[in-house]
Amino acid sequence: GQQLNQSPQSMFIQEGEDVSMNCTSSSIFNTWLWYKQDPGEGPVLLIALYKAGELTSNGRLTAQFGITRKDSFLNISASIPSDVGIYFCAGLNYGGSQGNLIFGKGTKLSVKP
Amino acid sequence: EPEVTQTPSHQVTQMGQEVILRCVPISNHLYFYWYRQILGQKVEFLVSFYNNEISEKSEIFDDQFSVERPDGSNFTLKIRSTKLEDSAMYFCASSRVNHGYTFGSGTRLTVV
Numbered sequence: 001g002q003q004l005n006q007s008p009q010s011m012f013i014q015e016g017e018d019v020s021m022n023c024t025s026s027s028i029f030n031t032w033l034w035y036k037q038d039p040g041e042g043p044v045l046l047i048a049l050y051k052a053g054e055l056t057s058n059g060r061l062t063a064q065f066g067i068t069r070k071d072s073f074l075n076i077s078a079s080i081p082s083d084v085g086i087y088f089c090a091g092l093n094y095g096g097s098q099g100n101l102i103f104g105k106g107t108k109l110s111v112k113p
Numbered sequence: 114e115p116e117v118t119q120t121p122s123h124q125v126t127q128m129g130q131e132v133i134l135r136c137v138p139i140s141n142h143l144y145f146y147w148y149r150q151i152l153g154q155k156v157e158f159l160v161s162f163y164n165n166e167i168s169e170k171s172e173i174f175d176d177q178f179s180v181e182r183p184d185g186s187n188f189t190l191k192i193r194s195t196k197l198e199d200s201a202m203y204f205c206a207s208s209r210v211n212h213g214y215t216f217g218s219g220t221r222l223t224v225v
Contacts, residue, residue, distance in 0.1 A: 042216035
């Protein structure tokens with residue numbers, strides 16, 4: 001089945017630093033989504049990308065849908081302690097049955113104050 | 114902000130027992146899903162449901178699993194005879210057409 005490679009697996013950064021993480025796939029998706037998960041909670045949608053080449057921001061977060069439709073990155077600028085959590089990319093191909101999300105393995109972000 | 118509600122938040126059950134996990138999707142959403150996350154691992158697709166029937170399921174979703182939308186608001190996942198390896202967080206999600214999914218907070222299922 002389709003697999004997503006998400007990197008890095010974990011990051012330890014200082015508050016105020018910028019963060020970058022990415023996802024790649026061997027097959028194309030027509031939608032890329034980025035989620036954040038706090039411990040014991042469900043994934044919360046951060047950014048949705050629907051078009052190849054699309055660059056979308058949500059506050060300090062910026063994500064891009066790669067031109068090849070096989071990759072996406074997420075940047076967080078000026079990190080703060082509450083950015084701590086696990087970030088998941090997810091790919092989706094909408095079809096007649098709406099499709100299902102394929103998740104990456106996550107990037108665990110730790111922020112030192 | 115509308116949300117997906119899941120109950121219970123934590124369920125402990127004995128191996129071999131049946132469990133029903135409950136979800137109330139967002140009211141104007143048409144597509145409903147169950148996902149599973151074993152501790153420390155990625156979120157995995159179980160099943161999608163549209164127009165009162167299963168539209169897609171993964172190989173994890175075997176004969177022990179079933180879903181139901183018993184009324185206009187609830188969406189349930191039943192595991193008929195739980196196994197130790199069914200211990201995981203189970204997330205319900207719902208979506209409109211061609212939009213990102215909204216996930217619930219999950220039910221932590223512990224099989225002992």
